[in-house]
Amino acid sequence: MNRRSAVTSRIVSSPYIVWAALFIIAPLFFVVYYSFTDSAGGFTLLNIQTLPKYLPTFLRSIWFGIVATIICLIIAFPLAYFISQKSEKAQRTFVLLVMLPMWMSFLIRTYSWMALLQDTGIINSFLGKIGIDPIHMINTGGAVILGMVYNFLPYMILPIYSVMAKLDYSMVEACQDLGGNGFNVIRLCIIPMSIPGVVSGITMVFVPSVSTFYISQKLGGGSFDLIGDVIERQFQQSYNYNLGAALSLVLMVLIVISMAIMNHFSEGEGEMVI
């Protein structure tokens, strides 16, 4: 019986394993292969050697990613808490509202921000009507970060909300019974318990922010090259798959490291809660 169920599970899972091997593992090998070869296919370290040139771009991407993630967290945490306190029907409506923008293409939404933020755009012409001097917003780093926050905010709200919605409220009550005031209840009870949601939210915002390229091109006016832009250019414009792969490899390593740190965080917190 046991053996049969093992066989069944193997049969059931085999399509996914084949899929993963073909479309997840194999491409990773290609990335590594391309990083260490030249266009003729011979082994070379040249791609890796040219990488330091892109250090400013890497640092800028990481910094923008960190700022966008922190802003998302600051906005999303109270919002998720607020939603989770509502009645079930209201919760459903709010979650729907959070997801609503995601029904539209991410490219179109970013493009529309361009029309909103430009010097002759909707916001500035409104400001002009009420007598305020126009503010130069488009093509600045701030606009790029705004684009990231806007596009990736739902990925922060949803995981935090889903953890908070299932919180064990007897814990909160216990905390209150022990004399905790509102602030202490949040600090000692709600924050530690919602850490798993926060961790997955941070990963889901940080990773796409660091590797994005469309947002920086449209809202940064092409002057805020992020690492995603450079990689895209290597593949599309320069036909330099090798350098593009080397850059992607570094980006992947960076992301894996930051995810490892994040996981460590959530494990520690898990113990704390228990």
Place this chain on the structure above:
Amino acid sequence: MKKISAVLLALVFALLPLNCALAAGDADIEALRGTKLYVYNWGEYISDGEDDALDVNAEFEKRYGIKVIYDTYDNNEVMYSKLKSGGVSYDVVIPSDYMIERMIAEDMLEKIDYKNIPNFKYIPEKYRNLSFDPANEYSVPYTVSYVGLIYNTKMVKEAPVSWKALWDTDYENQILMFNNPRDAFAIAQSILGMDYNMESDVAWRAAAALLKEQKIVNPVYVNDEVFLKMESGEAALAPYYAGDYFLMKENNEDLAFVYPKEGVNYFVDAACILKGSKNKRAAELYINFLNEPDIALANAEYICYGSPNEAVYTNPDYELYQNEVLYPEEGAFKTQLFRNLSPESLALMSTLWDDVKNYIPAGNSYAALFFGGEDNIPGADAEKMTAETVKYAIYIGIFLLLVIAFLVFRFLRKRYRENV
């Protein structure tokens, strides 16, 4: 006008089944009925039935019974990458001059049998045997046009005559620039009086230095956003392709166009057949069809680029007949064609382009870039790149330190609590 020509065309086509049987007549064309033809062309680069215009592909299908499968790309490099990486097979492709030269060199194109393209007679001598295809064996010109400077007459003080207007600090934040290396470098090379196709490191570096200098006006690097930004009056100056100027002008009357005195890039996009085409005869039929006077006219009026087809540009009914932007007097200004560059020069160009994109000029402080304020420090001329890098490194370092400090603090507190 468009409507009248559409009606005329409809009449012509009503009579066509009769005379096409006479003209083509061959049994081999009949045999192609029911086959498929894969066409790969630039976006918005064929009359597609919008606004009562003629739907060229549908017309071809109707006439010959060959199904056209039509895909588009936004630039030569994307098209090249896609063909090179394999997995796609097209019959007809319409690249630009220098890319055709490269594809010929890399044996990606099939020789065309000009016997099957009688309409090649409409292509005059001046558009034949061009440098990219000297014996004219591989290509049939589809459009010819120039790069020029589009400007908003309400936003510039005086009409620009030189590419240097794009370096004018009076128009800071209002200048657009090509977001692709070849076109951007060509502008710098024009100013420096250089050949666009120079195989010299020094020359490319000099052009890159000039492009870095342009950063002082904080240019916005654009592709197709140029339409939105010029039409809405967001930007004052933009270098772009002459044909697209007409599309912008339809939405903003204040726009004007000039060919800068230093010279401009002249480009030819031509139809070619790819090696390994499974339906070569149909591909030739299609290329011939594109050069039928009425089809070429419909395309020229839809795309608004110059037509190399004599039957079109000598036709007084053509909407853009003798238009001075599209068909300027020969020799009125200096023009140069792009040629295929050596792999070394191409590699150099793309790495220099990465440098240009990442360069931060002196006098534009980090805060100014970040918040868009203006605190230019005159006289400062050190590269701010390293400064910016150090700044980001410090920020990230502080952030990481905070995270580590927090982790250590938690760990110690946990230990302390366990001991108590």
